[in-house]
Amino acid sequence: MSAILVQKYGGSSVADTERLLQVADRVVAAKQRGFQVVVVVSAMGDTTNRLMQRAREITPEPPRRELDMLLSAGERVSMALLSMAVQARGYEAISFTGSQSGILTNDRHFEAQIIEVRPIRIQDELARGKIVIVAGFQGMSYKREITTLGRGGSDTTAVALAGALGAEACEIYSDVDGVYDADPRVVLEARRMENLRYEDMEEMSRMGAKVLHAEAIRFAREHGIALYAKATSGGEGYTLIRRDFAPEDTTVRPAITCLRPLCWLSFPRAQINEETLQAQLAEYGLDSSMSFWGKERVELAFWRDAYPELDVAVQRLNLQADIEEVAVVSVVGSQAGGSAQALAHASQALRASMGAAPWRIWTAPLRLSFAVPLAQANDAQRALHRLFCVDGPPLVKGDI
Ligand code: ASP
Ligand code: MG
Numbered sequence: 001m002s003a004i005l006v007q008k009y010g011g012s013s014v015a016d017t018e019r020l021l022q023v024a025d026r027v028v029a030a031k032q033r034g035f036q037v038v039v040v041v042s043a044m045g046d047t048t049n050r051l052m053q054r055a056r057e058i059t060p061e062p063p064r065r066e067l068d069m070l071l072s073a074g075e076r077v078s079m080a081l082l083s084m085a086v087q088a089r090g091y092e093a094i095s096f097t098g099s100q101s102g103i104l105t106n107d108r109h110f111e112a113q114i115i116e117v118r119p120i121r122i123q124d125e126l127a128r129g130k131i132v133i134v135a136g137f138q139g140m141s142y143k144r145e146i147t148t149l150g151r152g153g154s155d156t157t158a159v160a161l162a163g164a165l166g167a168e169a170c171e172i173y174s175d176v177d178g179v180y181d182a183d184p185r186v187v188l189e190a191r192r193m194e195n196l197r198y199e200d201m202e203e204m205s206r207m208g209a210k211v212l213h214a215e216a217i218r219f220a221r222e223h224g225i226a227l228y229a230k231a232t233s234g235g236e237g238y239t240l241i242r243r244d245f246a247p248e249d250t251t252v253r254p255a256i257t258c259l260r261p262l263c264w265l266s267f268p269r270a271q272i273n274e275e276t277l278q279a280q281l282a283e284y285g286l287d288s289s290m291s292f293w294g295k296e297r298v299e300l301a302f303w304r305d306a307y308p309e310l311d312v313a314v315q316r317l318n319l320q321a322d323i324e325e326v327a328v329v330s331v332v333g334s335q336a337g338g339s340a341q342a343l344a345h346a347s348q349a350l351r352a353s354m355g356a357a358p359w360r361i362w363t364a365p366l367r368l369s370f371a372v373p374l375a376q377a378n379d380a381q382r383a384l385h386r387l388f389c390v391d392g393p394p395l396v397k398g399d400i
Contacts, residue, residue: 011048013173031091114139172227178193204255261304
Protein backbone atom coordinates (compact mmCIF):
# COMPACT_ATOMS: atom_id res chain seq x y z
CA MET A 1 0.00 0.00 0.00
CA SER A 2 1.28 3.45 -0.83
CA ALA A 3 1.90 6.03 1.88
CA ILE A 4 -0.90 8.20 3.21
CA LEU A 5 -0.66 11.98 2.90
CA VAL A 6 -3.00 14.27 4.85
CA GLN A 7 -3.45 17.77 3.46
CA LYS A 8 -5.43 20.53 5.13
CA TYR A 9 -6.65 23.63 3.30
CA GLY A 10 -7.66 26.72 5.27
CA GLY A 11 -10.63 28.98 4.70
CA SER A 12 -8.84 31.47 2.45
CA SER A 13 -7.63 28.63 0.21
CA VAL A 14 -11.20 27.61 -0.56
CA ALA A 15 -12.79 31.07 -0.32
CA ASP A 16 -14.39 30.98 -3.80
CA THR A 17 -14.98 28.60 -6.70
CA GLU A 18 -11.79 29.55 -8.49
CA ARG A 19 -9.62 28.84 -5.47
CA LEU A 20 -11.50 25.68 -4.68
CA LEU A 21 -10.74 24.41 -8.19
CA GLN A 22 -7.05 25.20 -7.67
CA VAL A 23 -7.13 23.14 -4.50
CA ALA A 24 -8.74 20.29 -6.45
CA ASP A 25 -5.75 20.43 -8.85
CA ARG A 26 -3.30 20.19 -5.98
CA VAL A 27 -5.17 17.28 -4.45
CA VAL A 28 -5.19 15.43 -7.76
CA ALA A 29 -1.45 16.15 -8.16
CA ALA A 30 -0.77 14.52 -4.78
CA LYS A 31 -2.74 11.47 -5.88
CA GLN A 32 -0.77 11.35 -9.12
CA ARG A 33 2.46 11.35 -7.10
CA GLY A 34 1.30 8.00 -5.73
CA PHE A 35 -0.07 8.91 -2.31
CA GLN A 36 -3.31 7.79 -0.72
CA VAL A 37 -4.78 11.24 -0.13
CA VAL A 38 -6.94 12.53 2.71
CA VAL A 39 -7.92 16.20 2.52
CA VAL A 40 -9.30 18.23 5.41
CA VAL A 41 -11.06 21.50 4.58
CA SER A 42 -12.10 24.60 6.51
CA ALA A 43 -15.22 26.64 5.86
CA MET A 44 -15.02 28.96 2.84
CA GLY A 45 -13.54 32.40 3.54
CA ASP A 46 -15.16 34.11 6.51
CA THR A 47 -18.17 31.76 6.62
CA THR A 48 -17.64 30.82 10.26
CA ASN A 49 -17.54 34.48 11.35
CA ARG A 50 -20.66 35.23 9.36
CA LEU A 51 -22.52 32.29 10.90
CA MET A 52 -21.44 33.45 14.38
CA GLN A 53 -22.72 36.92 13.54
CA ARG A 54 -26.05 35.50 12.44
CA ALA A 55 -26.41 33.60 15.71
CA ARG A 56 -25.66 36.77 17.65
CA GLU A 57 -28.32 38.67 15.71
CA ILE A 58 -30.77 36.22 17.20
CA THR A 59 -29.48 36.01 20.77
CA PRO A 60 -26.53 37.29 22.82
CA GLU A 61 -26.20 33.84 24.36
CA PRO A 62 -26.47 31.28 21.58
CA PRO A 63 -26.84 27.78 23.01
CA ARG A 64 -23.56 26.02 22.38
CA ARG A 65 -25.17 22.87 21.02
CA GLU A 66 -27.03 24.81 18.35
CA LEU A 67 -23.93 26.88 17.59
CA ASP A 68 -22.09 23.66 16.85
CA MET A 69 -24.87 22.50 14.53
CA LEU A 70 -24.69 25.85 12.76
CA LEU A 71 -20.91 26.28 12.50
CA SER A 72 -20.19 22.70 11.46
CA ALA A 73 -22.29 23.37 8.36
CA GLY A 74 -19.58 25.71 7.04
CA GLU A 75 -17.07 22.91 6.62
CA ARG A 76 -19.69 20.64 5.11
CA VAL A 77 -20.20 23.06 2.26
CA SER A 78 -16.47 23.03 1.48
CA MET A 79 -16.11 19.25 1.65
CA ALA A 80 -19.01 18.60 -0.71
CA LEU A 81 -17.89 21.18 -3.26
CA LEU A 82 -14.29 19.99 -3.21
CA SER A 83 -15.37 16.39 -3.64
CA MET A 84 -17.46 17.42 -6.65
CA ALA A 85 -14.48 19.32 -8.08
CA VAL A 86 -12.14 16.35 -7.70
CA GLN A 87 -14.69 14.00 -9.26
CA ALA A 88 -15.16 16.43 -12.16
CA ARG A 89 -11.44 15.95 -12.85
CA GLY A 90 -12.01 12.25 -13.34
CA TYR A 91 -10.84 11.02 -9.94
CA GLU A 92 -12.90 9.11 -7.43
CA ALA A 93 -13.58 11.03 -4.23
CA ILE A 94 -15.95 10.95 -1.29
CA SER A 95 -16.67 13.52 1.40
CA PHE A 96 -17.24 12.77 5.09
CA THR A 97 -18.30 14.84 8.06
CA GLY A 98 -16.28 14.65 11.26
CA SER A 99 -18.61 12.10 12.79
CA GLN A 100 -18.53 9.92 9.66
CA SER A 101 -14.75 10.10 9.88
CA GLY A 102 -14.87 8.62 13.38
CA ILE A 103 -13.69 11.72 15.21
CA LEU A 104 -14.93 11.23 18.76
CA THR A 105 -14.77 14.12 21.21
CA ASN A 106 -15.74 15.02 24.74
CA ASP A 107 -19.07 16.80 25.17
CA ARG A 108 -17.75 20.34 25.59
CA HIS A 109 -19.62 22.09 22.80
CA PHE A 110 -17.78 24.80 20.83
CA GLU A 111 -14.40 23.89 22.36
CA ALA A 112 -14.50 20.10 22.24
CA GLN A 113 -11.38 17.98 22.49
CA ILE A 114 -10.76 14.91 20.40
CA ILE A 115 -10.62 11.80 22.55
CA GLU A 116 -10.34 9.09 19.96
CA VAL A 117 -10.27 8.68 16.20
CA ARG A 118 -11.73 5.59 14.51
CA PRO A 119 -11.26 6.32 10.83
CA ILE A 120 -12.71 3.04 9.58
CA ARG A 121 -14.77 4.51 6.76
CA ILE A 122 -11.82 6.60 5.61
CA GLN A 123 -9.58 3.53 5.54
CA ASP A 124 -12.19 1.57 3.56
CA GLU A 125 -12.52 4.29 0.94
CA LEU A 126 -8.76 4.78 0.66
CA ALA A 127 -8.46 1.05 0.07
CA ARG A 128 -10.91 1.48 -2.82
CA GLY A 129 -8.57 4.04 -4.30
CA LYS A 130 -10.68 7.09 -3.46
CA ILE A 131 -9.53 10.50 -2.39
CA VAL A 132 -11.22 11.21 0.94
CA ILE A 133 -12.33 14.76 1.77
CA VAL A 134 -13.13 15.49 5.41
CA ALA A 135 -14.95 18.44 6.95
CA GLY A 136 -12.55 19.95 9.49
CA PHE A 137 -13.27 21.46 12.90
CA GLN A 138 -15.94 18.96 13.98
CA GLY A 139 -16.58 15.65 15.60
CA MET A 140 -19.17 13.70 17.52
CA SER A 141 -19.35 13.39 21.29
CA TYR A 142 -19.93 10.09 23.02
CA LYS A 143 -23.50 11.38 23.52
CA ARG A 144 -23.75 11.32 19.71
CA GLU A 145 -23.96 15.10 19.49
CA ILE A 146 -22.15 17.15 16.86
CA THR A 147 -19.33 19.17 18.41
CA THR A 148 -16.80 21.69 17.11
CA LEU A 149 -13.15 21.89 18.09
CA GLY A 150 -12.60 25.60 18.81
CA ARG A 151 -11.74 28.39 16.36
CA GLY A 152 -9.01 27.26 13.99
CA GLY A 153 -9.77 23.62 14.82
CA SER A 154 -9.52 22.20 11.30
CA ASP A 155 -5.77 21.91 11.79
CA THR A 156 -6.47 19.59 14.68
CA THR A 157 -8.76 17.42 12.55
CA ALA A 158 -5.94 17.01 10.05
CA VAL A 159 -3.26 16.13 12.58
CA ALA A 160 -5.53 13.78 14.52
CA LEU A 161 -6.38 11.93 11.31
CA ALA A 162 -2.73 11.83 10.29
CA GLY A 163 -1.96 10.20 13.63
CA ALA A 164 -4.79 7.69 13.47
CA LEU A 165 -4.03 6.73 9.85
CA GLY A 166 -0.28 6.48 10.37
CA ALA A 167 0.24 9.08 7.64
CA GLU A 168 3.65 9.84 6.21
CA ALA A 169 3.20 13.58 6.75
CA CYS A 170 0.63 16.25 7.39
CA GLU A 171 0.63 19.40 5.27
CA ILE A 172 -1.25 22.48 6.45
CA TYR A 173 -1.95 24.88 3.57
CA SER A 174 -2.93 28.52 4.04
CA ASP A 175 -2.33 31.92 2.46
CA VAL A 176 1.11 32.24 4.09
CA ASP A 177 4.12 30.08 3.32
CA GLY A 178 4.75 28.99 6.88
CA VAL A 179 5.06 30.25 10.41
CA TYR A 180 6.56 33.71 10.87
CA ASP A 181 8.41 35.12 13.87
CA ALA A 182 5.57 37.66 14.24
CA ASP A 183 2.24 38.28 12.53
CA PRO A 184 3.30 39.52 9.05
CA ARG A 185 0.14 41.63 8.79
CA VAL A 186 1.28 43.64 11.79
CA VAL A 187 5.06 43.44 11.66
CA LEU A 188 6.38 44.12 8.18
CA GLU A 189 9.86 42.77 8.90
CA ALA A 190 8.50 39.44 10.14
CA ARG A 191 10.47 36.51 8.75
CA ARG A 192 9.58 32.90 8.16
CA MET A 193 10.93 30.36 10.62
CA GLU A 194 12.25 27.29 8.86
CA ASN A 195 12.26 24.85 11.73
CA LEU A 196 10.33 24.84 14.95
CA ARG A 197 10.15 22.46 17.86
CA TYR A 198 6.70 21.28 18.89
CA GLU A 199 7.03 22.89 22.31
CA ASP A 200 7.81 26.36 20.98
CA MET A 201 5.10 26.17 18.32
CA GLU A 202 2.51 24.99 20.82
CA GLU A 203 3.34 27.87 23.13
CA MET A 204 3.15 30.30 20.21
CA SER A 205 -0.29 28.99 19.25
CA ARG A 206 -1.60 29.12 22.80
CA MET A 207 -0.38 32.70 23.06
CA GLY A 208 -2.14 33.82 19.90
CA ALA A 209 -0.24 32.74 16.76
CA LYS A 210 -3.21 31.87 14.60
CA VAL A 211 -1.41 30.03 11.80
CA LEU A 212 -1.70 26.73 13.61
CA HIS A 213 -4.16 25.51 16.21
CA ALA A 214 -2.51 24.69 19.54
CA GLU A 215 -4.35 21.40 19.90
CA ALA A 216 -3.02 20.33 16.51
CA ILE A 217 0.53 20.80 17.73
CA ARG A 218 -0.22 18.84 20.87
CA PHE A 219 -1.44 15.93 18.73
CA ALA A 220 1.54 16.18 16.42
CA ARG A 221 3.87 16.11 19.42
CA GLU A 222 2.12 13.15 21.01
CA HIS A 223 2.13 11.12 17.79
CA GLY A 224 5.47 12.33 16.47
CA ILE A 225 3.93 13.65 13.23
CA ALA A 226 6.05 15.98 11.12
CA LEU A 227 3.96 19.04 10.26
CA TYR A 228 4.57 21.17 7.19
CA ALA A 229 3.03 24.65 7.04
CA LYS A 230 2.93 25.72 3.37
CA ALA A 231 1.28 28.24 1.07
CA THR A 232 -1.55 27.04 -1.16
CA SER A 233 -0.22 29.24 -3.95
CA GLY A 234 2.92 27.12 -4.13
CA GLY A 235 6.48 28.37 -3.78
CA GLU A 236 9.53 26.85 -2.17
CA GLY A 237 9.21 28.13 1.37
CA TYR A 238 7.66 26.28 4.27
CA THR A 239 8.02 25.73 7.99
CA LEU A 240 8.69 22.26 9.36
CA ILE A 241 7.56 21.51 12.90
CA ARG A 242 8.92 18.37 14.50
CA ARG A 243 10.68 16.95 17.51
CA ASP A 244 14.39 17.31 17.19
CA PHE A 245 16.74 19.30 15.08
CA ALA A 246 20.47 19.39 14.83
CA PRO A 247 21.64 22.41 16.88
CA GLU A 248 22.58 24.30 13.72
CA ASP A 249 19.07 23.82 12.32
CA THR A 250 17.22 25.15 15.29
CA THR A 251 15.75 28.57 14.89
CA VAL A 252 17.53 30.47 17.60
CA ARG A 253 15.48 33.60 17.57
CA PRO A 254 12.25 33.71 19.52
CA ALA A 255 8.88 34.71 18.08
CA ILE A 256 6.40 37.41 19.03
CA THR A 257 2.73 36.56 19.46
CA CYS A 258 -0.41 38.44 20.39
CA LEU A 259 -3.55 37.05 22.00
CA ARG A 260 -6.60 39.32 21.77
CA PRO A 261 -9.08 40.41 22.75
CA LEU A 262 -8.99 39.20 26.30
CA CYS A 263 -11.63 40.17 28.81
CA TRP A 264 -9.70 40.82 32.00
CA LEU A 265 -11.56 40.87 35.33
CA SER A 266 -10.02 42.07 38.54
CA PHE A 267 -11.63 42.32 41.98
CA PRO A 268 -10.70 42.20 45.69
CA ARG A 269 -10.43 38.67 46.98
CA ALA A 270 -12.15 39.59 50.24
CA GLN A 271 -15.24 40.62 48.30
CA ILE A 272 -16.17 37.17 47.12
CA ASN A 273 -17.06 33.81 48.47
CA GLU A 274 -14.28 31.84 46.91
CA GLU A 275 -15.93 28.45 46.93
CA THR A 276 -19.11 29.77 45.36
CA LEU A 277 -17.22 31.64 42.67
CA GLN A 278 -15.02 28.69 41.80
CA ALA A 279 -18.07 26.44 41.61
CA GLN A 280 -19.85 28.96 39.36
CA LEU A 281 -16.84 29.23 37.06
CA ALA A 282 -16.84 25.46 36.76
CA GLU A 283 -20.59 25.35 36.18
CA TYR A 284 -20.47 27.94 33.37
CA GLY A 285 -17.43 26.25 31.84
CA LEU A 286 -15.40 29.44 32.31
CA ASP A 287 -11.92 27.98 32.26
CA SER A 288 -9.67 30.99 32.42
CA SER A 289 -6.45 30.39 30.56
CA MET A 290 -4.79 32.96 32.80
CA SER A 291 -5.95 33.37 36.35
CA PHE A 292 -4.26 34.63 39.44
CA TRP A 293 -5.66 34.32 42.95
CA GLY A 294 -3.42 36.76 44.80
CA LYS A 295 -3.45 37.69 48.45
CA GLU A 296 -5.38 40.90 47.81
CA ARG A 297 -6.90 40.59 44.38
CA VAL A 298 -8.16 37.96 42.00
CA GLU A 299 -7.57 38.37 38.29
CA LEU A 300 -9.22 36.24 35.63
CA ALA A 301 -8.69 36.57 31.90
CA PHE A 302 -10.88 35.04 29.20
CA TRP A 303 -10.06 34.87 25.53
CA ARG A 304 -13.19 36.09 23.74
CA ASP A 305 -12.88 33.65 20.83
CA ALA A 306 -13.32 30.75 23.22
CA TYR A 307 -16.52 32.07 24.86
CA PRO A 308 -19.47 32.94 22.65
CA GLU A 309 -21.60 33.86 25.67
CA LEU A 310 -18.91 35.54 27.74
CA ASP A 311 -20.68 38.82 28.56
CA VAL A 312 -23.80 37.08 29.76
CA ALA A 313 -21.78 34.63 31.85
CA VAL A 314 -19.73 37.43 33.42
CA GLN A 315 -22.89 39.34 34.29
CA ARG A 316 -24.23 36.26 35.98
CA LEU A 317 -21.18 36.01 38.19
CA ASN A 318 -22.39 39.31 39.63
CA LEU A 319 -18.93 40.55 40.63
CA GLN A 320 -18.05 44.14 41.33
CA ALA A 321 -15.08 43.67 39.02
CA ASP A 322 -13.01 46.08 36.96
CA ILE A 323 -13.32 44.78 33.44
CA GLU A 324 -10.79 45.64 30.77
CA GLU A 325 -10.29 44.52 27.21
CA VAL A 326 -6.59 43.86 26.72
CA ALA A 327 -4.10 42.11 24.50
CA VAL A 328 -1.32 39.86 25.72
CA VAL A 329 1.86 40.22 23.72
CA SER A 330 4.49 37.53 24.30
CA VAL A 331 8.06 36.72 23.42
CA VAL A 332 8.03 32.95 22.94
CA GLY A 333 11.02 30.63 22.88
CA SER A 334 13.23 28.79 25.30
CA GLN A 335 15.93 31.46 24.88
CA ALA A 336 13.69 34.21 26.24
CA GLY A 337 11.44 32.42 28.72
CA GLY A 338 12.53 32.93 32.30
CA SER A 339 15.57 34.99 31.33
CA ALA A 340 16.04 38.03 33.56
CA GLN A 341 18.10 39.73 30.92
CA ALA A 342 15.48 39.22 28.22
CA LEU A 343 12.85 40.53 30.60
CA ALA A 344 14.85 43.68 31.31
CA HIS A 345 15.37 44.36 27.59
CA ALA A 346 11.75 43.68 26.73
CA SER A 347 10.26 45.84 29.48
CA GLN A 348 12.50 48.72 28.53
CA ALA A 349 11.56 48.46 24.85
CA LEU A 350 7.87 48.38 25.73
CA ARG A 351 8.11 51.37 28.06
CA ALA A 352 9.82 53.29 25.27
CA SER A 353 7.24 52.35 22.65
CA MET A 354 4.12 52.77 24.80
CA GLY A 355 5.24 55.62 27.04
CA ALA A 356 4.16 53.56 30.06
CA ALA A 357 4.97 50.25 31.68
CA PRO A 358 2.99 47.24 30.44
CA TRP A 359 -0.07 46.74 32.50
CA ARG A 360 0.86 43.23 33.64
CA ILE A 361 4.07 41.25 33.22
CA TRP A 362 4.64 37.59 33.89
CA THR A 363 7.18 34.96 32.93
CA ALA A 364 7.07 31.25 32.17
CA PRO A 365 9.70 28.73 31.08
CA LEU A 366 9.00 29.30 27.40
CA ARG A 367 7.88 32.92 27.33
CA LEU A 368 7.63 36.44 28.65
CA SER A 369 4.14 37.94 28.53
CA PHE A 370 2.89 41.51 28.74
CA ALA A 371 -0.71 42.67 29.05
CA VAL A 372 -1.16 45.92 27.14
CA PRO A 373 -4.12 48.09 26.11
CA LEU A 374 -5.70 46.83 22.87
CA ALA A 375 -4.84 50.05 21.05
CA GLN A 376 -1.14 49.57 21.74
CA ALA A 377 -0.87 45.90 20.91
CA ASN A 378 0.50 46.42 17.40
CA ASP A 379 3.20 48.87 18.48
CA ALA A 380 4.18 46.52 21.28
CA GLN A 381 4.59 43.61 18.83
CA ARG A 382 6.73 45.74 16.52
CA ALA A 383 8.96 46.92 19.36
CA LEU A 384 9.51 43.42 20.69
CA HIS A 385 10.11 42.01 17.23
CA ARG A 386 12.74 44.64 16.48
CA LEU A 387 14.48 43.87 19.73
CA PHE A 388 14.37 40.08 19.77
CA CYS A 389 14.12 39.04 16.13
CA VAL A 390 15.92 41.76 14.18
CA ASP A 391 18.53 43.25 16.51
CA GLY A 392 18.69 40.10 18.62
CA PRO A 393 20.14 40.88 22.05
CA PRO A 394 22.25 38.12 23.61
CA LEU A 395 19.63 35.92 25.19
CA VAL A 396 21.57 33.03 26.59
CA LYS A 397 20.27 32.57 30.09
CA GLY A 398 22.67 33.83 32.73
CA ASP A 399 24.89 35.47 30.12
CA ILE A 400 25.18 39.09 31.25
N1 ASP B 1 -13.83 27.35 10.21
C1 ASP B 1 -13.33 27.28 11.56
C2 ASP B 1 -12.88 28.65 12.04
O1 ASP B 1 -12.98 29.62 11.30
C3 ASP B 1 -12.27 26.27 11.74
C4 ASP B 1 -11.01 26.47 10.92
O2 ASP B 1 -11.00 27.23 9.97
O3 ASP B 1 -10.01 25.83 11.24
O4 ASP B 1 -12.48 28.80 13.14
MG1 MG C 1 -6.36 28.24 10.85
